[in-house]
Amino acid sequence: MPGWTGRLLRVELSKLQIRDEAIPDTVLQQFIGGKGLGTYYLYKEVPARTNPLGVDNRIYLAAGPAQGTRIPITGRCSAISKSPLTHLYIDSNMGGYFGPELKRAGYDLLVIEGQAPKPVWIHISENEQEIKDATKLWGKTTHETELQLRKPNPKTAVISTGPAGERLVRFACLTHNYFRNFGRGGLGAVFGSKNLKAVAIRGPKKKIATTDADRERELVIKLAQRARKAKKRGHSLHYRGTPWLVDYSNSVGMFPTKNFQATVFEGHNKIDDETIEAKFQGQKGRTPCEGCVISCAWTFKAPQFSWAPKDQVGEIAIPEYETLGLMGGNLGINDIDAIIQMNHLCNNFGLDTISTGNVIGFLMELTQRGLLPKNLQSDTIAFGEADKVIQLLTKIATREGIGDHLARGVRGFAETLGESAPNLALHTKGLEYPAWDPRGKLGLGLSYVTAAAGASHLRGWPSTTKPPESNAIPVLDSLIEQQNLKILKDSLIICHFTHSISPRLNIADCAEILQVTTGTKATADSVTEISNRIWTLARMFNIREYDKPPRQYDKLPHRFMNEPIPKGPTKGFTAFISHQDFETSLTELYKRRGCTPKGHPTKETLRNLGLSS
Numbered sequence: 001m002p003g004w005t006g007r008l009l010r011v012e013l014s015k016l017q018i019r020d021e022a023i024p025d026t027v028l029q030q031f032i033g034g035k036g037l038g039t040y041y042l043y044k045e046v047p048a049r050t051n052p053l054g055v056d057n058r059i060y061l062a063a064g065p066a067q068g069t070r071i072p073i074t075g076r077c078s079a080i081s082k083s084p085l086t087h088l089y090i091d092s093n094m095g096g097y098f099g100p101e102l103k104r105a106g107y108d109l110l111v112i113e114g115q116a117p118k119p120v121w122i123h124i125s126e127n128e129q130e131i132k133d134a135t136k137l138w139g140k141t142t143h144e145t146e147l148q149l150r151k152p153n154p155k156t157a158v159i160s161t162g163p164a165g166e167r168l169v170r171f172a173c174l175t176h177n178y179f180r181n182f183g184r185g186g187l188g189a190v191f192g193s194k195n196l197k198a199v200a201i202r203g204p205k206k207k208i209a210t211t212d213a214d215r216e217r218e219l220v221i222k223l224a225q226r227a228r229k230a231k232k233r234g235h236s237l238h239y240r241g242t243p244w245l246v247d248y249s250n251s252v253g254m255f256p257t258k259n260f261q262a263t264v265f266e267g268h269n270k271i272d273d274e275t276i277e278a279k280f281q282g283q284k285g286r287t288p289c290e291g292c293v294i295s296c297a298w299t300f301k302a303p304q305f306s307w308a309p310k311d312q313v314g315e316i317a318i319p320e321y322e323t324l325g326l327m328g329g330n331l332g333i334n335d336i337d338a339i340i341q342m343n344h345l346c347n348n349f350g351l352d353t354i355s356t357g358n359v360i361g362f363l364m365e366l367t368q369r370g371l372l373p374k375n376l377q378s379d380t381i382a383f384g385e386a387d388k389v390i391q392l393l394t395k396i397a398t399r400e401g402i403g404d405h406l407a408r409g410v411r412g413f414a415e416t417l418g419e420s421a422p423n424l425a426l427h428t429k430g431l432e433y434p435a436w437d438p439r440g441k442l443g444l445g446l447s448y449v450t451a452a453a454g455a456s457h458l459r460g461w462p463s464t465t466k467p468p469e470s471n472a473i474p475v476l477d478s479l480i481e482q483q484n485l486k487i488l489k490d491s492l493i494i495c496h497f498t499h500s501i502s503p504r505l506n507i508a509d510c511a512e513i514l515q516v517t518t519g520t521k522a523t524a525d526s527v528t529e530i531s532n533r534i535w536t537l538a539r540m541f542n543i544r545e546y547d548k549p550p551r552q553y554d555k556l557p558h559r560f561m562n563e564p565i566p567k568g569p570t571k572g573f574t575a576f577i578s579h580q581d582f583e584t585s586l587t588e589l590y591k592r593r594g595c596t597p598k599g600h601p602t603k604e605t606l607r608n609l610g611l612s613s
């Protein structure tokens with residue numbers, strides 16, 4: 001069918017075998033691609049209680065109908081697996097050109113299973129698929145690995161795990177093009193557990209055909225015009241990248257500060273986009289994902305850091321907002337040079353900056369409150385101690401000393417500390433919090449608790465600018481709509497930042513993209529149903545793992561429910577006006593999502609979505 005290749009490549013590492021399989025048309029029609037396709041196969045193939053770092057876990061790297069076509073803002077890829085950090089469902093979305101390259105090589109999906117007897121990497125081209133010896137790559141940083149694997153052809157798309165993933169750090173990420181990441185949930189550790197260092201793909205130079213070239217051209221023009229219109233209006237992401245969000249988040253009282261003890265950071269204007277612009281004037285270069293007309297990403301063009309290896313000049317990324325929030329404000333650090341170095345080290349070691357910033361912030365608050373146990377008291381670290389953070393990153397990646405404790409993530413580390421720590425441990429379902437405090441937006445907490453992945457900022461927010469000053473039920477419909485939109489974007493796959501084009505991308509646009517790429521008769525209603533199906537199936541994957549009713553896992557941390565924000569524009573707010581409001585709103589959200597009050601999808605919902613077994 002146009003838009004899809006209809007093929008998957010299955011790599012069985014234990015047997016060192018590769019085979020090509022067809023993907024049934026019905027599966028593609030019911031799950032689209034990307035996140036949806038990976039969720040379908042994960043649920044079908046990874047049984048309950050599988051050890052995420054064991055031989056039976058699998059990782060799915062998926063493209064969608066838009067990858068490799070002329071449609072812009074689609075240089076994306078999805079990864080889906082069982083998370084070693086949360087022991088639940090995880091999906092992650094990454095930019096660059098890996099997704100389009102997978103598609104051009106002839107596949108919608110790459111399935112990796114088993115465990116190789118020794119370190120290997122996978123090479124894929126249109127005519128050749130091989131499992132190769134990676135003994136000499138093992139131990140190398142993601143940067144060194146990528147340089148090596150791109151030598152024969154610099155345009156090869158590589159993803160690799162770094163030293164952190166090799167050592168099974170629970171929040172290790174996968175890195176592509178030096179600074180793009182499948183960041184969340186420990187996918188780098190899944191590679192590490194499989195003795196898999198990297199995947200390198202080079203497809204042929206061709207565009208993937210869609211069903212209707214004229215409509216495709218019209219759509220390309222329309223999306224480009226909407227991006228241009230946003231630029232004319234001063235489009236912040238194009239001109240200022242995501243670092244512009246530092247000032248915005250601080251101004252609305254949502255910026256993580258000192259392990260989320262506050263939401264305004266006095267040093268915010270030393271780590272924002274204007275500081276970066278002034279300090280590195282004329283030395284920034286754009287490094288967009290393939291075919292992007294928004295172009296939000298920046299790297300440094302010139303050598304300016306004493307710590308940077310010479311071969312890495314030009315590939316040092318400007319930290320994204322999430323990193324500036326979690327490794328800046330959340331650690332009380334206002335030194336932009338230090339944060340750039342931390343970001344670079346995390347990229348090289350293969351560490352998720354969101355989880356890393358959280359676990360170090362947790363350690364800092366334990367230090368602040370004198371709660372570290374005796375055996376860790378030589379590892380104290382105060383908020384603002386950037387030099388010590390830089391040293392800690394190496395310890396985490398190598399699991400040396402305190403680094404071994406931190407490598408378990410916030411929940412895992414808290415579990416080793418006894419009763420003193422849990423109220424300071426910020427996570428939902430084991431996934432650490434992104435740089436947006438739920439006490440700053442009405443209903444945002446419901447987005448975090450009902451995401452199968454846990455506390456992710458990319459699962460749909462309610463459309464409101466209000467803080468949690470009233471009952472959350474009025475924002476539920478917009479939250480559900482946005483959740484569905486995010487799922488569609490991650491399945492087609494189109495960048496989340498299409499919320500910033502003018503007018504912003506909506507569900508009807510997603511239906512149009514599906515129509516144009518695949519020729520299916522998609523409508524806003526039909527793609528909403530697909531989105532509901534994917535949301536429900538991801539939830540069912542988690543339910544198979546639970547010991548208790550699902551509702552008991554859909555929780556916000558103690559701090560967000562019970563500690564009012566101490567100062568700033570959101571002073572006095574908790575994430576909900578009361579515990580009762582949280583419970584009532586959650587029950588209502590379940591109802592609108594077709595779930596029982598305990599959080600199980602009803603039989604009728606499963607039947608309507610074609611998910612009854």
Ligand code: SF4
Nearest residue numbers: 095289292294296495
């Ligand atoms: S907006 Fe940014 S992240 Fe999104 S596709 Fe473009 S360059 Fe990549």
